[in-house]
Amino acid sequence: MSERAVKLEIRNMTKLFKNGDGVKNVNLTVYEGEFLTMLGPSGCGKTTILRAIGGFLDVDQGDILIDGRSIVRLPPEKRPTAMVFQSYNLWSHMTIYDNLAFGLRIRKVPKKEIKERTREMLELVKMSGVEKKYPAQLSGGQQQRVAIARALLLQPSVLLLDEPFSALDAKIRSQMREELKRIQEDLKITVVFVTHDQEEAMAISDRIVVMNKGVFEQVGTPTEVYDRPASRYVASFIGDMNFIEQPDGKVIAVRPEAITLSKGNGGGKWDGTIRTIMVLGHYAEIIVRVGDQNIKVFQPRHISDTFRQNDRVSLSFDKYHVF
Amino acid sequence: MKWLSPRGFYYAVGRRKFIEFIVLSAFLLFFYLPLLNLFMLAFADKYEAPALFPQEWGFKWWDYVLGQKSLVSSIALSFTIAIVSTLVSMCICIPAAYALARFSFPGRKLFFLSFLLSDAFPKMGLYIAIGIIFYKLHLIGTFLGVVIIHILNSIMFMTWIPANAFRSIHRQQEESARDAGAGPFRTFMSVTFPLALPGIIVATLFTFLGSLEEAQGTLLVGFPQYKTMPVEMYGIIMQYATTAGPVFSIILMIPTVIVLFLMRRYLSPDTIANGFKMK
Numbered sequence: 099m100s101e102r103a104v105k106l107e108i109r110n111m112t113k114l115f116k117n118g119d120g121v122k123n124v125n126l127t128v129y130e131g132e133f134l135t136m137l138g139p140s141g142c143g144k145t146t147i148l149r150a151i152g153g154f155l156d157v158d159q160g161d162i163l164i165d166g167r168s169i170v171r172l173p174p175e176k177r178p179t180a181m182v183f184q185s186y187n188l189w190s191h192m193t194i195y196d197n198l199a200f201g202l203r204i205r206k207v208p209k210k211e212i213k214e215r216t217r218e219m220l221e222l223v224k225m226s227g228v229e230k231k232y233p234a235q236l237s238g239g240q241q242q243r244v245a246i247a248r249a250l251l252l253q254p255s256v257l258l259l260d261e262p263f264s265a266l267d268a269k270i271r272s273q274m275r276e277e278l279k280r281i282q283e284d285l286k287i288t289v290v291f292v293t294h295d296q297e298e299a300m301a302i303s304d305r306i307v308v309m310n311k312g313v314f315e316q317v318g319t320p321t322e323v324y325d326r327p328a329s330r331y332v333a334s335f336i337g338d339m340n341f342i343e344q345p346d347g348k349v350i351a352v353r354p355e356a357i358t359l360s361k362g363n364g365g366g367k368w369d370g371t372i373r374t375i376m377v378l379g380h381y382a383e384i385i386v387r388v389g390d391q392n393i394k395v396f397q398p399r400h401i402s403d404t405f406r407q408n409d410r411v412s413l414s415f416d417k418y419h420v421f
Numbered sequence: 422m423k424w425l426s427p428r429g430f431y432y433a434v435g436r437r438k439f440i441e442f443i444v445l446s447a448f449l450l451f452f453y454l455p456l457l458n459l460f461m462l463a464f465a466d467k468y469e470a471p472a473l474f475p476q477e478w479g480f481k482w483w484d485y486v487l488g489q490k491s492l493v494s495s496i497a498l499s500f501t502i503a504i505v506s507t508l509v510s511m512c513i514c515i516p517a518a519y520a521l522a523r524f525s526f527p528g529r530k531l532f533f534l535s536f537l538l539s540d541a542f543p544k545m546g547l548y549i550a551i552g553i554i555f556y557k558l559h560l561i562g563t564f565l566g567v568v569i570i571h572i573l574n575s576i577m578f579m580t581w582i583p584a585n586a587f588r589s590i591h592r593q594q595e596e597s598a599r600d601a602g603a604g605p606f607r608t609f610m611s612v613t614f615p616l617a618l619p620g621i622i623v624a625t626l627f628t629f630l631g632s633l634e635e636a637q638g639t640l641l642v643g644f645p646q647y648k649t650m651p652v653e654m655y656g657i658i659m660q661y662a663t664t665a666g667p668v669f670s671i672i673l674m675i676p677t678v679i680v681l682f683l684m685r686r687y688l689s690p691d692t693i694a695n696g697f698k699m700k
Contacts, residue, residue, distance in 0.1 A: 154596055174599040181600045186591035189598070191615045200611070201601035245597075252601060 103130040105288040111160030121312045135291045137299040138309030144292045152181045180254035184261045187245035188233035195229035219247040239270040259291045330421040352418040354396040364412030372409045463667035482668045499649040503632035506571035514579030522587035536577040548641045570638035575628035586620025622687045
């Protein structure tokens with residue numbers, strides 16, 4: 099990682115709102131061509147950081163650098179960033195072509211080139227031929243595609259995406275995220291993405307920043323964050339996790355897929371009874387009652403099919419964390 | 422002939438519709454009967470009070486009214502004043518509306534409400550107080566004085582309706598424009614203003630029409646140098662025969678009807694209702 103060029107750097111940034119929300123002393127480095135996701139529940143400060151990068155919020159202190167140049171004092175129109183919002187990105191009184199051409203006209207790009215570039219960009223987001231339509235004639239997903247195209251046309255150093263898919267329904271959302279990933283890899287563009295959807299974050303990110311109440315809980319690759327959660331909060335926020343309270347006050351955290359079931363009593367303390375078996379496609383979710391706790395176990399079908407409800411089983415943990 | 426009987430009609434359309442029909446008919450009668458009467462009297466050469474219909478029909482009073490030089494010049498003056506005061510009012514009120522919509526400052530709501538104050542007092546009392554100030558400022562009997570009075574009357578429409586139009590624009594749409602490289606002024610001109618245009622048109626229309634029919638303030642500040650159409654109307658009612666009035670009021674009505682007809686697309690009940698929301 100160290101030899102990669104730094105694209106965006108946030109140094110000791112603080113932004114606090116009157117109600118006490120906000121972020122304090124944020125330090126973050128984003129590398130060239132990286133897809134970085136800020137993940138957290140609403141109000142955790144992820145959007146605050148994104149808006150500060152885009153220039154829509156004045157920071158209280160600290161610095162933001164892109165390509166080594168401080169941009170923290172620049173207004174949004176002077177920053178080499180482009181932002182896509184959750185919704186209402188497009189100007190409803192302009193055609194799609196005018197929407198796309200707006201930024202290029204300001205940059206005094208010749209008309210012929212504008213035409214060429216908007217056509218190419220619409221092709222890239224698979225929206226060819228909509229130039230003459232108005233935003234209201236497109237579906238929500240199509241509007242977001244156009245919004246992404248408009249942002250990309252500005253050839254930003256850093257593309258900022260503020261929950262761009264959260265207003266779309268689940269199926270289109272996963273389709274859009276795959277395409278975004280493809281476009282990002284094709285253009286090798288640096289992206290800062292904000293979401294509250296951990297599945298989305300896991301699917302598209304090179305690195306994830308897990309945030310909670312204005313604080314970075316963990317920064318790492320999806321695998322790192324999933325396999326080695328730094329805190330109980332991260333463990334609970336990302337993926338499924340069983341938390342088993344211990345008499346000494348500690349908590350054992352174990353993923354449902356990291357548990358092996360064997361028939362009969364093992365004589366250990368992880369003996370229990372199967373309460374329910376739910377088949378969820380290629381795997382099954384089995385709830386095992388151990389003492390007064392329910393433990394969730396994922397098993398492939400060829401194993402889950404050998405168990406029945408009320409079977410006595412013993413559990414062994416392949417991998418677990420203690421918090 | 423069954424469909425003509427009220428009982429048959431009642432059972433055919435149902436109770437609810439029947440009541441609606443009665444209410445609507447009564448409303449139409451109240452609303453349009455005076456207008457119909459006005460139209461009728463405008464085409465009467467001779468009319469004496471208790472009779473329902475005029476004794477003699479004709480265009481005598483049209484010739485008379487259109488033959489009066491002062492009446493025709495008052496129409497031109499009315500339009501000049503209405504156009505000038507609408508334009509100046511736009512320049513003052515639209516930026517104020519934008520500020521009220523986009524920036525929060527202490528006392529914003531109170532400030533917003535204060536535009537209603539001028540409607541809370543009897544207009545004539547207010548004008549007399551204004552008249553005293555204008556007299557000291559040498560604005561009495563001047564074009565500027567009349568325009569100021571008209572602008573004062575328009576402030577509520579011109580700030581409330583555009584402010585609510587601005588507020589209904591999503592911030593992201595403005596932010597996207599900034600993001601794309603447009604400065605604040607360009608963002609306003611190419612994104613904010615066009616998106617708020619329906620509301621601004623409604624407000625402009627109200628201001629223009631309001632200025633056309635403003636009489637009391639003009640009478641007090643502008644008389645006798647500046648006699649607009651409605652001011653002339655006072656004179657006509659007092660000086661001429663009953664039938665000259667209807668002729669002149671129809672002439673007064675024509676520009677209003679034309680403007681409303683041309684702009685009917687923007688005058689949806691929604692735009693008007695949204696324009697007066699307090700938030």
